[in-house]
Amino acid sequence: MKKWKYLTMTAVMGSALMLGACGKDDATQNGSTGDTSTQETAGQESADKKLQGAVAGDGSSTVAPIIEAVVEEYAGAQPDVKVSVGVSGTGGGFEKFIAGETDFSNASRPIKDEEKAKLDEAGIAFTELALAYDGLSVVVNPENDWAKDLTVDQLKKIWIEDGTEKKWSDIDPSWPAEKIVFYSPGTDSGTYDYFDEVILDGADLAKTATLSEDDNMLVQGVAGDKNAIGFFGYAYYLENKDKLAIVKIDGVEPTGDTIQSGEYKPLSRPLFTYVKNSAMKDNAAAYDFIKYTIENAGAMADAVGYVALPEEKYQEALTTLEGLK
Template sequence: MLALIASFAIAPLGTAIAQDSTPGAGGEFDAAPYEAPADGVEGEIITDGSSTVFPITQAAAEEFSNIVDGVDITVDFSGTGGGFERFCEGETAISNASRAIAEDEVAICAENGVDYYEFEVAFDGITVVVPESNTELTCISVETLAAVWAPDSEITNLNQINPELSDLELDLYGPGTDSGTFDYFTDAIVGEEGASREDYTPSEDDQVLVEGVSNSEGGFGYFGYSYFAANEDVLNAVAVAQSPDLSDCVLPSPETIQDGTYAPLSRPLYVYVTAQQLQEDPALQEFMRFYLANAEELAVLAEYIGSPEETYAEDVERLETAIDGSGTPDSQSTPDA
């Protein structure tokens, strides 16, 4: 049985994946060979964290529950930072993350005796979006994007981005401060993690951002690629250019995200799993075996981009060493852990 509980309103299981506006809509899942334990497995698994990684873990939980009975899986999202807060307090077994764990979070986990393993499950490209009605803004430079979102920004109109564009007041939407997407974007674009203007509508729920941008003539925002891909009928992606003269505009796509040409907004996505529970909890062991064996397919189902095959192969090997206790948790090899 799978329970979906979130800090924000979301649809029950079955409805979410069936809706066109939700990542993964209409996908078909072709599971890798997986054999559940003959004597069955029971238990409870609680996950929390990134709303960006949420659709992948949600899909994993749903497909796993179709094969294995007796495991209750709660898939929650409160943002990457919020997820790590619970994870490092020992409240969750899995933390979904759209960025690597931060130094202060590493320290809290260490203080509480929480060791963990990090597994890469997909690639994402943070996507800059406007409503489908806005066909003027097709490309923006990193420099200008930084100017829009800087803490002291005075850009409030489309024609301040480019004087040739219409006189249209901007209506800004973006992730909240507990979001790993917020952390990554502000670091990669503004130049300092957490540095951002505050006069925008924030949410850790990407679907709220989708609805906000798409329903506002001056809508302008950013969030994970899968939420754009699932809503291309009401949104337009804005290409990103490294050069101020816009001579090298690149749109996000599975190809440009995976090969890194969609820079600097391509990034890996992770799940963090508690080391102690991996050794002791058969339900968690089997779920993670299923998850990593099918990570690429699950990423595609959720409309993300799969990581390189060698990454998945290494993750599967590391998982088995984590389960039998012969591996070294990533928390013990992290500087200042």
């Protein structure tokens, strides 16, 4: 798997490889998805149409590997478009989206009702676009040879705060009588929100947990402590699988197949970007970047370790996006 740096980035590179997916939208509008020559011609026309401008986004660190990969490739197609994408977490990204600071907001969970209400108050109309599937991955240190397969109930017992100093032996008497060390995404993270919803059921997370919006810090923490446990997006596990051990949940390991099928439950989930409708209409560079993102999201998801949506879902998203122009 190609390594992508999960950082806030500004794309100003003058060259990058072009993906063969350019021109899908044009081909679809012409009523043909199987005519290779038409797609290639449309793709060439898109490459020849140079744009200038700026596009701003923010949001989920889980979605960041996909978007950064897209940004790097897009720089080759449109070198005069400046794309800046922050990684302040799903919640932090929505705060900037509501404040009118960004054209799009990446999210590892659906937008909340209160966030919708604030956008409505701000007069910002938006559209949700799905990008890929993820399997929220629970990981332990490779030296941990006991917690290889956990039930959902055990996850709850491990992670929910109950006022005690938890040891592994509290979960299973045959496990070591060593304190559990917790690493979790921060509270602005959509991954935290999703885990809260499906595992914590709204209860408090273990108060001794180290929280960070930087998933790479969580990786380092788990990799450095035999008694550590953490969770984050599947791509971050794949990127660091040489220093982490994946945990099965109710006997199911997250893989591309189990994530897409939903067998890896309840931790399979879609990943999104939310676009500002006015930006898609008034900012040609923003529209073009999001169109490029949808056209290439499946390939980029596969490249960085997530799972592509069915192709028809991307075509539906392109049709939706076209309607905003």
